[in-house]
Amino acid sequence: MEAASKQERTRLSADDWELGALELIAEQGVSALAVEALARRLGVTKGSFYWHFRTREALLKAALARWERDDDRALVADVDPIPDPRERLRELFRRVAREVQPHRIYAALLKALDHPQVLPLMARVSQRRMDFLALAYRQTGMDRTTALNRARLAYAAYVGFLQLNLTLGLPKLSHEEFDAYVAHVIDTLIPA
Amino acid sequence: MEAASKQERTRLSADDWELGALELIAEQGVSALAVEALARRLGVTKGSFYWHFRTREALLKAALARWERDDDRALVADVDPIPDPRERLRELFRRVAREVQPHRIYAALLKALDHPQVLPLMARVSQRRMDFLALAYRQTGMDRTTALNRARLAYAAYVGFLQLNLTLGLPKLSHEEFDAYVAHVIDTLIPA
DNA sequence: GCAAGTCAATACGCGAAAGTATGGATGCTA
DNA sequence: TAGCATCCATACTTTCGCGTATTGACTTGC
Structure with missing residues (x-):
């Protein structure tokens, strides 16, 4: 029992x-x-x-x-099979916005970058994720450097979003406002 | 002596x-x-x-x-007088990218949001800064909610940038690459 | 059913850091 | 230059958390 x-x-x-x-x-x-x-x-x-x-x-x-072995990989794996790069990015953004809970560890580690164990781990993980983003952007037709820069920007927005939302609790948005925000992010960061 | x-x-x-x-x-x-x-x-x-x-x-x-009284206010005060909202935003972005040193305290506080003293402080400061951004975006002709969302996005990108760059040391870019990145951010987040 | 192996409780040592008590040193003022 | 307020040093006490040592108890293989 x-x-x-x-x-x-x-x-x-x-x-x-x-x-x-x-x-x-x-x-x-x-x-x-x-x-x-x-x-x-x-x-x-x-x-x-x-x-x-x-x-x-x-x-x-x-x-x-x-964590690096299990939890972390699940994230990207879910959306990786989506063939269309734009749709893949959109779905990734939506997921991140919807399921914040799995990102709490990431946010916690982000605040512990002083620790010698955490720093190289986060460097690896962040690099992998940015590579994932850069590839998708590249596949939408961007040239190499533009795709890299857009990936950096999108990832920075993700990291900042975690801090502001999960930890700081800002901005406090209603459900509708939040959806509108996510839509705005997608419109702004994913080429039509 | x-x-x-x-x-x-x-x-x-x-x-x-x-x-x-x-x-x-x-x-x-x-x-x-x-x-x-x-x-x-x-x-x-x-x-x-x-x-x-x-x-x-x-x-x-x-x-x-x-810090809240002195250092923090200096940031926005410098660019506040610039009349054209787009130029004001561009200059703000450039300054943030160039003078990272004054932002080190902000980055450090961002990692200490657990602390009961730090949390409300950062909530206030972040809110003020987002308001500043929102106003500038509004003045470029955006409608109210779009301006708010863009301000949130831009601010999240700023926060993430601090974490990735100052603390994590990622991405390691050359001077030229970095300038290109900043230009890309400006192009993407500030309406033409 | 008994030894070896596995998991857990207790008691202790140790170092780091906050905070206290007290007395000494230094400078300003009359 | 006496006297008071200001500033600093030293020696504690307490707390907290890591790590060790020892012993106890349960499980499993033989």
């Missing part, structure tokens, strides 16, 4: 700790990832933690690696 | 601590603002600090208030 909530009360594995770490990062940021705090969340003490991981940094490393 | 460098070796005032705090924030972020670390930078011990301020939070509050 295995009670549905988090109180499984079974023993934990390294995976459980990694997933819990990612949740905590999404909610409160990288700096809030403390061993004893996470242990409390998982219903154990840190005696358990140090059996699975050597240090806190090791957990962070594992959690970040998991 | 008063040796030119920072080793003034005179006694300090609350202002000195506030300015030092802002420097430290710009360089290493809000979380790096520690009492003893800052005291070392200023060549004194924390015995001095606790004479001028009751707590660390009090210093942060004062430093942030000073």
Whole structure:
């Protein structure tokens, strides 16, 4: 029967700790990832933690690696098969605007770029995503440099959007206003 | 003669601590603002600090208030007198791209939105700046909602640009490439 | 059913940083 | 130059979080 909530009360594995770490990062940021705090969340003490991981940094490393491997790729994969580049971009924009939740970890990591573990990770991920954008723009007929610049602009707008919306809570828009905003972004950043 | 460098070796005032705090924030972020670390930078011990301020939070509050009052306003003030709205926007974009240094504090604060002192401050500042943009766009002939949306987009692009460029160091562009990028942004976000 | 392996609890050491207590040094003013 | 206010140093105390050491308990293979 295995009670549905988090109180499984079974023993934990390294995976459980990694997933819990990612949740905590999404909610409160990288700096809030403390061993004893996470242990409390998982219903154990840190005696358990140090059996699975050597240090806190090791957990962070594992959690970040998991994120880069799993969660991150799902994003682009969904829209990648769309043949028409304009429609692919439009759908990507719409998805990002609609499903903000999966982007919370990304936003949290964005605020932890000081950390030596996070910086190279984000450099890789951001580069990949910008390459994805640049390719799509190129396929719409833009020349090479224009496509690159537009990709940079679009990605910067994405990053800023995350900060302003998720973290800062600005601008506070109604559902209709928000849809209109997304439509405006698509009109402005995707060539007709 | 008063040796030119920072080793003034005179006694300090609350202002000195506030300015030092802002420097430290710009360089290493809000979380790096520690009492003893800052005291070392200023060549004194924390015995001095606790004479001028009751707590660390009090210093942060004062430093942030000073920033909101002084540094922040200088930005927009420079371009505000430009009568033609398009030229005003173009000049603003160019300035932001050229003089990244004054934006380092803003970028640092952007990464500290968790902090209860920082959040409302940034909400105010960001709102003011977006209003400034919206007004300029409105004056170019856009209707009200379009101008608002474009202002939001432009501001998000600015915020993302700061993160990607200042903090992440991406993309690494040559001087020419960078100029071309700025030109592209201006072409894309400012109506002809 | 008993050893080895796996997971967890408790108690402790340690360093970083905030804040306190107190006394000393320096400068301004009468 | 006496005296007061201002500024700073030193030595604490407290808190928090990482990491270690030790022991206990449950599970699994043989």
